[in-house]
Structure formats: C-alpha cells, structure tokens
Amino acid sequence: MADATSITDTVTLDAVSVTATSTSGSGVSSGVLTGTTGTPSGPEVGTDVVYQEIKLYIEGVQVPFISMSISSNIGQSPYAAIEVPPQAGLMDIARYYQPKVHVFYTDNILGGERLLFWGHIAAVAYQRSKGQGSASIQFTCVHKNELLKGVTLDYTGYGNTNSSANTNPSDSAIKVNSLTSTLGIINALKGTTGVQTADSDKIVASNAKLSTVDTSLIDSSLISFEKRLLGMPGTVINFWNQLKRDGLSNPKLNQIFIKLYMPLVEEGLAYFERLTGHYSLETQVDGDRAEYCPHDVPSSKSNILIPPSRKINSTSAIQSAMTVEAIQSNLGYSGQLTDFGTLLTNFFYSIEYELITLASPATVAVDPSTFSDPDNAETFATVNRSISETIIKPQTPFYYAPICNVVFSSMFSSITVSQQEDQVPTRVSAVHDLLPSSGGTLSSFYRAPHSIREAVAIGASQNATETSSSATTIGLLDTTQSSYNTPGKYEQGRGVIPRNIIMPNWLAMFVSDKAPSVGSPAAETWPENSSQKYTDIVAAHSCWVDRYGYDITQSDATISRTRNAAKDPLDPASPLANIAPWQRILFETVDYEFTKQVAQSRSGSIEALFNPYIIPGYPMDIIDESPNYPSFHAMCGSVTHSITNGSISTTIGFMAATTYAEMSNYYIPPLHPWLEKALNMNNPVYSDISASASTESAANYGAARDTSSISSTLINNPIAKAAADDYYKSVLGITSADPSILYDFSTGAVSEVSRASGLWSASSESNTVSPNGGEATNYKSSMGNMRLVSRQIETKADITARFNIGFVEFNETNYTQSGASYLNPILDTNITLEPGASLFLDYEESKTFLAS
Amino acid sequence: MSDYSEYNFSLDGTSIGGLPRSVNLPTGVTQSGTMSSTSKAIDCFAGQKFSSKLQAYLVGYVNSINSQYSVFD
Numbered sequence: 001m002a003d004a005t006s007i008t009d010t011v012t013l014d015a016v017s018v019t020a021t022s023t024s025g026s027g028v029s030s031g032v033l034t035g036t037t038g039t040p041s042g043p044e045v046g047t048d049v050v051y052q053e054i055k056l057y058i059e060g061v062q063v064p065f066i067s068m069s070i071s072s073n074i075g076q077s078p079y080a081a082i083e084v085p086p087q088a089g090l091m092d093i094a095r096y097y098q099p100k101v102h103v104f105y106t107d108n109i110l111g112g113e114r115l116l117f118w119g120h121i122a123a124v125a126y127q128r129s130k131g132q133g134s135a136s137i138q139f140t141c142v143h144k145n146e147l148l149k150g151v152t153l154d155y156t157g158y159g160n161t162n163s164s165a166n167t168n169p170s171d172s173a174i175k176v177n178s179l180t181s182t183l184g185i186i187n188a189l190k191g192t193t194g195v196q197t198a199d200s201d202k203i204v205a206s207n208a209k210l211s212t213v214d215t216s217l218i219d220s221s222l223i224s225f226e227k228r229l230l231g232m233p234g235t236v237i238n239f240w241n242q243l244k245r246d247g248l249s250n251p252k253l254n255q256i257f258i259k260l261y262m263p264l265v266e267e268g269l270a271y272f273e274r275l276t277g278h279y280s281l282e283t284q285v286d287g288d289r290a291e292y293c294p295h296d297v298p299s300s301k302s303n304i305l306i307p308p309s310r311k312i313n314s315t316s317a318i319q320s321a322m323t324v325e326a327i328q329s330n331l332g333y334s335g336q337l338t339d340f341g342t343l344l345t346n347f348f349y350s351i352e353y354e355l356i357t358l359a360s361p362a363t364v365a366v367d368p369s370t371f372s373d374p375d376n377a378e379t380f381a382t383v384n385r386s387i388s389e390t391i392i393k394p395q396t397p398f399y400y401a402p403i404c405n406v407v408f409s410s411m412f413s414s415i416t417v418s419q420q421e422d423q424v425p426t427r428v429s430a431v432h433d434l435l436p437s438s439g440g441t442l443s444s445f446y447r448a449p450h451s452i453r454e455a456v457a458i459g460a461s462q463n464a465t466e467t468s469s470s471a472t473t474i475g476l477l478d479t480t481q482s483s484y485n486t487p488g489k490y491e492q493g494r495g496v497i498p499r500n501i502i503m504p505n506w507l508a509m510f511v512s513d514k515a516p517s518v519g520s521p522a523a524e525t526w527p528e529n530s531s532q533k534y535t536d537i538v539a540a541h542s543c544w545v546d547r548y549g550y551d552i553t554q555s556d557a558t559i560s561r562t563r564n565a566a567k568d569p570l571d572p573a574s575p576l577a578n579i580a581p582w583q584r585i586l587f588e589t590v591d592y593e594f595t596k597q598v599a600q601s602r603s604g605s606i607e608a609l610f611n612p613y614i615i616p617g618y619p620m621d622i623i624d625e626s627p628n629y630p631s632f633h634a635m636c637g638s639v640t641h642s643i644t645n646g647s648i649s650t651t652i653g654f655m656a657a658t659t660y661a662e663m664s665n666y667y668i669p670p671l672h673p674w675l676e677k678a679l680n681m682n683n684p685v686y687s688d689i690s691a692s693a694s695t696e697s698a699a700n701y702g703a704a705r706d707t708s709s710i711s712s713t714l715i716n717n718p719i720a721k722a723a724a725d726d727y728y729k730s731v732l733g734i735t736s737a738d739p740s741i742l743y744d745f746s747t748g749a750v751s752e753v754s755r756a757s758g759l760w761s762a763s764s765e766s767n768t769v770s771p772n773g774g775e776a777t778n779y780k781s782s783m784g785n786m787r788l789v790s791r792q793i794e795t796k797a798d799i800t801a802r803f804n805i806g807f808v809e810f811n812e813t814n815y816t817q818s819g820a821s822y823l824n825p826i827l828d829t830n831i832t833l834e835p836g837a838s839l840f841l842d843y844e845e846s847k848t849f850l851a852s
Numbered sequence: 853m854s855d856y857s858e859y860n861f862s863l864d865g866t867s868i869g870g871l872p873r874s875v876n877l878p879t880g881v882t883q884s885g886t887m888s889s890t891s892k893a894i895d896c897f898a899g900q901k902f903s904s905k906l907q908a909y910l911v912g913y914v915n916s917i918n919s920q921y922s923v924f925d
C-alpha cells in the first residue's frame with residue numbers, strides 16, 4: 001500500500017504544465033534544425049571501459065527495461081523487441097492504440113542523447129514462469145514509417161467518381177482513379193520541378209483549378225528541402241501530390257485520407273522533410289531527363305526522369321518508353337487493394353532503386369550542396385540542418401563504403417564468413433520465348449557475363465563459316481540466339497552452371513510495336529564528337545577494352561596481353577556494337593543480374609561493439625590488423641543491437657563479401673554504365689594526350705583510345721573516391737572509405753588512418769598515451785576506432801524542438817516524494833466502452849469530427 | 853482501517869477491473885513542463901502527439917515498479 005501521506009491532492013491533467021510551444025529559427029521553415037547537437041568528448045578517451053547509457057521511452061515517459069533488441073535489415077523497416085517488468089494493465093496500453101516508442105543512447109564520441117529507434121508498439125506478449133520465478137511483458141515495435149501502409153489505395157471501380165455508385169467498397173483510405181496508369185506514372189516521373197507559388201498551384205480543396213494542378217510542384221513548406229527532392233526522390237512527392245489532388249477533388253468520398261492520413265504523413269511523421277536522395281547523383285539524373293510522348297496519350301510531351309538502369313549513352317526515346325512500361329507492369333494494381341508504402345517499394349524495385357529507412361537517422365546540412373564538418377561541434381551547431389531518415393538510392397552492391405560502415409580490428413570480437421561457391425552461376429541468360437532473335441528464330445537470349453557472349457559469338461562465327469561460302473562478320477546480336485553449346489572461357493575450369501531469367505511478357509509486344517529497328521535514324525542519336533558526353537563514351541569504352549579487349553595468353557611461367565580490336569563491337573554500350581537501343585538496355589540489365597548473383601554468394605556476420613553508426617543497405621569494410629587474416633569488402637545487410645542490463649553489443653550481417661586480396665585481382669562486377677559514368681569510375685590516362693576527339697572519323701566514332709593507365713575499380717582511383725565522398729556527404733554527413741588507404745595492397749598489411757573534418761587520411765598520429773596511461777591513438781583503441789567511424793545522428797533535443805513533444809525523465813527531480821492522485825475519467829463506472837476505444841484517448845463524436 | 857476513499861476507489865461492485873483506479877503523479881513530473889497537453893485521439897494519431905492519459909498511467913507504472921513500496925494494485 002502506498003504511503004497515504006505522500007498523496008496530498010488530486011489533480012486533473014488540464015492542470016499539469018505541459019511542453020511549451022517551441023519556435024523554430026527565424027527565416028527557416030519548419031523541419032530545419034539549428035543549435036548544438038552535443039559536446040564531443042576529448043581527443044583522448046583513456047581506457048576502453050565505457051558505460052553505455054540507453055534510455056527507453058514509451059509515449060514519452062522513460063521506462064525501465066529488462067532487455068531490448070533493435071534490428072535493421074535491407075528491404076525492411078527497422079523493428080524492435082522490448083522486454084519490461086510486468087504489471088497488471090500494462091498489456092492494455094497497446095489495445096486499440098499504437099503507443100510511441102523512442103530509444104536513445106548517449107553518444108560517448110560526439111556527445112548528446114541520440115536516436116536509436118523510433119516506432120510504435122505493434123504487438124504485446126506476456127510470459128510468466130512460476131518455476132523460474134520470472135515474468136515479463138514484451139512489446140514488439142515497428143518503425144513509425146510503417147504507418148504509411150495505412151494509406152490504403154483502392155483501384156476497384158472506374159467511371160464517374162461523382163456517382164454515388166462509385167463509392168469506396170473496400171473502406172480504403174483513398175479511392176484512386178489513375179495513379180498507376182500511363183499518365184499517372186509519367187506524372188510521377190516528372191519528379192519535382194519547383195515550388196508552388198500561385199494560388200492556382202496549391203493542392204487544396206478551395207482551389208478551383210485543383211483538377212489540373214501541376215503535381216511536380218512541391219508545397220512551399222518544403223522549400224528548404226527542394227534540393228534534396230531532386231531526381232528520383234521527387235517521384236515520391238509527385239505520387240503523394242497526385243493522391244492529394246484526387247482526394248481533395250472528391251472530399252466527401254475520401255475523408256479517411258483527408259482527415260487522418262494527410263496530416264499524419266505530412267506533419268505527424270514529417271515524412272517528406274526527412275526524405276532525401278544522393279544529391280550529387282540525383283542532380284545528374286534530374287538534369288538528364290528525356291522526352292516522352294506515348295502515342296496513345298493525346299497530350300504534350302513530358303520531360304521525365306530516366307533511372308540509371310534504363311539509361312544508355314545515345315539519345316533514344318526507348319529509354320523513357322521502357323522505363324514507363326517496366327514500372328507499369330510492376331505496379332499494375334487494377335482491381336486490387338494496395339497501400340502507399342508498398343507502392344513506393346515496388347516502384348523503386350522496378351527501376352533498380354531502393355528505399356532504405358535509417359533507425360538512427362543522420363543529421364546533415366539542409367543544403368545538400370554544402371558540407372559541414374561533423375567533427376567541429378561549434379560550426380556544426382551554426383548550420384541549418386535536416387534529417388536523413390528515408391533515403392532513395394540506386395542499388396549499388398559493389399561501391400565505396402561510407403566511413404561509418406567500416407569495422408576496424410578493435411571493434412569486433414568474432415567474424416564468420418561462408419562461401420556458397422556452387423551457387424554462383426557461370427552464366428546468366430535472360431530468356432524470352434516470343435522475342436525473335438536476329439537470326440529470325442523465335443525466342444532470344446541475352447547472356448552475361450562478357451566472356452560468355454564472346455564464346456557464343458565465336459561459336460556462331462564457326463557455325464556461319466561452315467554453312468557459308470564467304471567469311472561472315474559476327475557481332476553482339478548473334479549472341480542472342482543459339483549458344484551453339486559453346487563453353488565460356490572460365491567455364492573451362494569449372495563446368496557450366498547456368499541460370500535463366502524469364503523476361504516479362506510485355507517486352508515482346510513493346511519491341512514489335514514501338515522499337516525502331518537497328519540502324520534506323522529514329523532509333524538513337526549520338527552526341528557530337530566535341531561534347532563531354534562523347535568524351536565519357538570514349539572513356540567508358542576505353543575502360544571496357546582494358547577489361548575485355550585483349551587476348552590473354554597464359555602458361556606456367558608467363559602471362560601476356562595482346563590487343564584484339566575484333567572484340568570491340570562486343571561492348572553493348574558502344575556505338576560500335578550496332579544494336580538497337582532497347583537491346584543495349586537488355587544487355588546492361590542482364591550484366592547487372594549477373595552482378596547480383598555474384599553478390600549473393602558469400603555472406604557472413606560479425607559480433608561487434610555497440611555501434612550505432614553502421615547502416616545496412618550500404619557497402620562496408622572489415623579490417624583485420626593481422627596480415628595473417630583476411631580483410632573484407634562487403635555489403636551490409638543487417639544490424640541488430642542487443643541490450644541487457646549486463647551487456648550491449650551489435651551483430652552485423654553482410655553479403656557479397658570479397659577479400660581485399662581478391663579486390664586487387666578482380667575488376668568489381670559492373671555497375672550500370674551510366675552509374676559508372678555519373679560516379680566517375682572510369683578514369684583512363686591516354687597515351688597520346690594530343691589526339692583530339694574531333695579528328696576521329698565517323699567510322700571510328702566511339703573507338704577506344706590507347707591508354708597508359710586505367711583506373712576503373714575502387715583501388716587507387718582518386719577521382720572516383722572524390723565522387724564517392726560527394727555521394728555520401730549530402731546524405732550521411734561523412735565521406736567514403738578508400739580501400740587504398742586502409743590497406744597496403746603491395747604488402748598485404750593494413751594501414752593506420754586518422755580523421756579530421758570527417759575525412760580520413762594515412763595516419764599522422766604519433767603513438768600517444770593519455771594522462772591515465774590509456775591508449776590515445778584513435779586507430780589503436782576500441783573507442784578511438786569508434787571516433788574514426790562516427791557520424792552525426794539525430795538528437796533528442798532536435799526531436800523535441802521539431803515535433804513539440806517532451807520526454808519525462810526518470811530522475812529524482814521528477815519522481816518526487818510528493819504527488820497527487822489522478823483518476824482517468826474513462827474509468828468512471830458509468831461508462832463502458834465499445835471494443836475499439838482506447839482507455840487513453842479522448843474521442844470526438846463522429847458528427848463533430850467530420851464537420852471539423 | 854482506511855476506506856481508500858482518498859484513492860477514489862469504487863467499492864460498490866460496479867468498478868471495472870484490470871487497471872489501478874488511480875495513479876500517483878509525482879509533483880516533479882506534473883510541474884516539469886514535459887507532459888503532453890492532449891489526449892485527443894486525432895492529435896495522438898494524425899499529429900503523433902503523446903496521450904497525456906497514457907503518460908499519467910506510465911508514470912504511475914514507473915513509480916510503482918521502482919518504488920520501495922509494493923506495487924500499487
């Protein structure tokens with residue numbers, strides 16, 4: 001029984017002092033943050049004995065916990081499992097409501113309390129073991145952005161939306177008329193083009209011109225984030241604007257969407273303020289639009305975004321057409337029910353992008369074209385900041401890792417790697433039964449990797465020579481028909497392990513209906529010799545020739561390379577290939593499919609220190625200081641933090657692992673050619689720098705030039721590394737990890753690094769000792785390693801300021817001896833509740849709510 | 853023997869079981885300025901605000917499981 005003398009009075013919640021209304025900085029829009037994020041600890045951390053404080057808040061109240069695990073996986077939203085001491089009635093807090101959950105950690109490197117997880121309770125479990133004397137309640141929590149799946153979209157029923165017969169039979173959030181139609185997708189692919197200024201631009205019910213608003217204009221409240229929404233991230237805004245336009249055009253039929261989900265997504269979740277893409281890449285995507293004018297849509301031409309996976313070096317209408325067709329075939333929800341979150345996931349999957357949600361969002365400069373030093377707390381506090389929580393990015397399994405994704409030797413305790421080599425195919429074929437090949441036979445095959453195409457081309461040549469009296473020139477097109485049972489070069493030592501992909505049905509109809517034939521002036525046009533685009537084409541082809549344009553002669557004692565120009569037409573991206581533009585896209589697609597097959601083969605996991613900085617969905621590096629053990633470059637697939645009162649650790653799952661030794665011996669599996677260009681991967685140094693491109697003849701258009709050296713991998717490629725720095729700065733606020741400075745590829749020894757202003761360099765730190773005798777060289781201690789990989793994560797203070805919510809701390813100041821009793825009026829005995837009503841919410845009568 | 857009236861218990865047999873009848877809100881919490889100002893359903897869902905009623909219950913929960921006294925039941 002509680003001490004009666006401590007309860008002096010009763011209290012109502014109206015009398016409780018509440019969180020003061022916060023004001024954002026002058027001149028900046030809501031969602032832009034300013035002020036200090038925390039005080040970093042000094043350059044010396046002394047010992048590696050650290051008390052890691054973790055705080056759990058349920059509905060803003062700090063709650064003790066027994067254990068907790070927080071997981072983030074590629075392709076999924078983060079989720080958490082939390083175990084708390086039980087109490088009768090505690091299970092009921094999640095009945096008919098989603099209590100919010102926040103988990104913060106104290107950053108021992110950069111200072112401040114920072115976000116580890118933000119979600120809500122989705123499930124409750126209670127367990128009690130009388131024999132063991134244990135009892136607990138476990139909450140399963142999902143990330144707050146899972147609420148997007150509540151924006152259900154109903155495509156059933158067409159016709160006059162004003163008809164009373166065309167109401168909402170599925171009780172979805174919004175009835176959608178044309179979101180996944182050709183027109184809807186074309187609109188979405190316009191991305192964002194500016195800000196709503198005139199009243200006629202605004203997507204509000206009172207706008208008389210609402211039905212014709214330009215959905216590519218963003219709301220003025222997002223003006224500070226305009227740059228972050230360029231390129232593919234803009235398609236998210238555009239889709240949303242289309243939903244708003246459709247919903248507000250018929251407000252009486254879409255009240256669920258208008259009253260519940262519009263304010264939830266725009267303000268409650270602040271979803272678009274926390275959305276971003278990689279600015280350095282997306283500005284290039286945004287600036288390289290293509291015209292699209294489908295013959296069945298009697299409207300003016302639109303300039304639409306083309307994703308990197310559908311881009312080719314030439315200018316061709318096929319890029320835009322195939323983009324729209326591919327998306328529409330993936331999003332064909334006619335007659336179905338789906339939701340906004342699933343729509344976005346499927347949309348980006350169809351164009352080889354991905355949408356990743358960070359459990360620990362990054363704090364970055366709101367202007368993505370600027371970079372604020374994450375290691376200087378004073379300057380970082382003065383910069384206008386935004387949050388990167390949802391990132392729209394292309395799939396890049398083999399690329400530079402951000403420095404936050406590097407695991408140094410002192411950061412992990414164990415590692416396991418398994419290698420399913422027999423699962424890696426030797427060849428991948430994209431097959432279509434109805435797509436005729438160049439030989440006139442039905443069914444065609446697009447094969448990867450290059451060594452297979454080369455072998456099949458030779459097989460076709462041998463077959464043609466036998467059946468023809470004259471010599472026959474064989475090219476890339478001839479690799480699309482029979483393989484002539486020809487083994488590829490590297491299948492000589494491994495046998496043949498094929499894998500087939502079935503191409504979509506729409507492709508055959510599309511090709512026959514819309515694609516000009518090879519050599520037709522309508523098929524594609526090429527840039528002028530004097531243009532930068534032409535320079536990029538030559539550079540890419542020169543790098544291709546360096547990989548595949550030589551005959552390699554091997555014996556026990558020697559290896560030699562002899563240039564073989566006859567192979568040059570086998571580059572699908574080159575003008576020399578003489579194939580249709582849609583076929584270029586198919587070759588690039590199947591090359592990337594082979595890349596993905598290789599990526600799946602080698603996986604592993606690490607048991608490491610508690611590491612809030614590492615992000616699944618990006619490449620990572622694992623450095624072992626001993627030359628006797630391999631270091632790895634991989635793709636981070638999952639991160640799980642396990643927290644109890646006696647331990648805290650992080651388990652990291654990864655795939656597509658290659659050893660550093662392997663990296664020095666192999667080209668990385670190719671990215672899409674346009675991505676390689678946009679990320680400055682291809683850097684040849686030409687032998688004859690005086691040669692001018694404009695003097696090349698038309699017959700040699702796009703031909704490779706002689707090179708003295710080539711940098712086209714992750715190693716010793718400073719231009720590509722600088723592009724990778726820009727790639728990560730705008731989104732994560734840190735730079736990229738260069739394997740060349742982490743590892744000496746000539747000796748096999750790891751190299752020490754130091755950090756300044758968010759950038760690594762070969763270490764200049766002399767061995768130092770802190771006053772208490774601890775290790776002060778960052779590279780050599782666990783906490784020093786953590787400092788090397790740290791990044792600015794969203795703080796509790798920033799969340800409090802932006803969302804105007806307060807957190808009730810569990811401390812002596814708050815939990816005083818004195819208090820007052822409070823009785824929830826819902827517990828009045830005269831009121832019983834209908835299932836669906838939460839005990840902790842006040843509801844308006846429907847008539848009042850709908851009239852508001 | 854106390855009649856528990858100061859806790860606003862209802863002892864006439866019509867009370868709803870399962871939850872404490874009232875919770876103790878420490879003065880420090882109520883005066884800290886950190887509690888939510890609303891329990892309106894639309895604010896808590898669409899606005900993603902905290903429910904002050906749920907906060908009150910959780911403060912009572914924290915107080916009871918951390919208190920030197922027995923669980924308030």
